[in-house]
Amino acid sequence: MKALVLAGGAGTRLRPLSYSMPKQLIPIANKPVLQHIVESIRDLGVTEIGIVVGSGNTDLADAMGDGSRYGVAFTWIVQERPLGLAHAVRVAGPYLGDSDFMMYLGDNMLPDGVADMAADFATARPAAQLVVSRVPDPRAFGVAELNDAGRVVRLTEKPEQPRSDLALTGVYFFTPAIHRAVENVTPSARGELEITDAIQLLIDDGHTVRAGRYRGYWKDTGRAEDVLDCNRHLLRSLRSRLAGHIGDGCEISGAVVIEEGARVLRSRITGPVVIGAGTVVEDSHIGPGTCVAADCTLRGVELSDSIVLDGATLSGVSGLYGSVIGRHASVTSGESPERHRLLVGDHTRIEVAA
Template structure:
């Protein structure tokens, strides 16, 4: 069974972080989101992977390589611009051949993996398999309506008036029947070839579409709020370990991982927290659900429920929470009066000031 990972999106809702980084490579729990998708596919036995890439293709290629580090082989499939999930299948026809395949959105996280789902699909082999979960705001997703027997009746992409609270999770399973379906659909009002339309075509033409409601944690990491929530969820599975150094004046509480070369001095860290390699934490507090990446420095500060990316410095700023701090950022306290906030912000930045 082959796999198709979509990693070509521009990440407009994650700006300014995605001005300088592919959204699929932004880390949660100190690992790029994309890597979780690859690992799930490999664990399920789908090791021959086609990866749809766009304008961030060089960064994706540098991070993933040929896939051997994951136990996979990766073929890169360029897409000139995002044209919809059905279009991604359409341009992957030669790579996919006549094989069944899993399509996985590269910015989605599904805890617990997909091994059982893939096994069930192989055993029953419907024409398509879709994963569903109940959501509070269906209008933001592809929505699926089922009948009293649980059969798929209707699919609709981001409907203004949803007929159901069942949303499509970003993992799909297909037999070669999908190729005829994607050739049959036209671009939607959004200008994209929707996979919901292609699956609807399968339903309308009598093909078997098997829905599975997932009970595990799933998130589409499309914005900062979702990123922080995924980070929190993944850190709940953290295995505590101290590979760096922690002095006697410091305290580690709960699930805390200190990576090799990191140093903690006169600080308190309450897990789940991961502190990256060669990062220095001095006279500070780091609270639950926080990931600090490699080569950072945190001094005289408090940090909680946040993500800090590589090489950033946080110095004497009091308490920071619910924040995503990008690479090479510097956050520090102003040393002179009058008291004022001095900001250098990129496009699409968001700042919340309390005083």
């Protein structure tokens, strides 16, 4: 079996971060989303992974390489225009050939894994098997309706009046039967070739489509709030590892990782916290739920429940929480506590105390 990861899309809900980096490279627990997905696929024993990217997007390939560092082999596939998930399968057709494959949307996190569903698919081998999860409000999702035998009888994309609470999670298993369906599907009202429509064609043609219920943590990391929530969730299972330098006068409590080459001086670290390689933390309090990436500098900072990306500098600021600080960004205190000086890009959101 092969895997297909869809990693296109503009990431508009993650602006301004996604202006300068693909959303799949945003780190959660100091590891890019795409790496989490690749490792989850590899753990199923699947080592051939095609990754669909948009035209001109070389950042992902530059960052992730050929897959060898993760024990897999990548094939990079370009989708010239974002014409839908079924169109992405069309584009990947020559790579997939006659293989069964799993398809994974590149901004979805299912950290508890889908091993049970993969085993069910390998045993029963329906034309398609969907990974679904119960949600309180299915109107924002593709929704699967099942009969008493557990077969999918209808798929509806973002229904106004859902007839089921089983939402598609963004992970699918397919036999080659899907290729004929994606060739025959027509554009939806929004002008895209929908994978839900292609799967419905399989159902209408008498193919067996089944659904396996995922009961673990699931998050679409399309918004900053979702990235932070997922970061908090993954950090709950963090195990301490203190490989960097910890100076005198430091207080370390809870699960804390300090990577090799990091330096923590005269600071209090309250886990779960990850401090990346080469980062310097001085005279600061870093609170729970925080990941600081590599080569950052934090001096005189109070920070919690946040993600700080590579090379950022924070100095003399307190009360920071629920924040995502971009690569090589600078956040410093002003000359007067009553005045604020900002350099703000498009789609930035800032909260300033009154």
